[in-house]
Amino acid sequence: MGDVTRLRHALPLSQDSNKALTELDSAIAKAIDVAKAAGLPQGLVVAELHGHAHAQTHNMVKA
Template identity: 60%
Template sequence: MRNVTNIRHALPLPAEVGAATGKLDDALVQAIKDAKAAGLPQGLIVSLLHGHAHHQTGIMVN
């Protein structure tokens, strides 16, 4: 876990990071709205998001 960075030590964050975070958040919100509108069950949406988060966490710590 030597590659994990604590972002409290990197503050203040550059404007590009804030902009990218905002775009990511907006894209996630829109994708969730689209999935709900398509009739996907909420539990499936949550499980997909959780699975991706778990996978990305595994990548970060290895």
């Protein structure tokens, strides 16, 4: 887990990191809006996001 950076130690974020975070947040919000407009149940959207968060956490822990 040596490659994991704790944000409180990395603050303030660089402009590149801040831009990437803003773009990630925007892309997620847009994807959620598209899924809702397509009629996906909110629980399924949440489950999908939770699954990706779990997978990313697993990848960080095993590294």
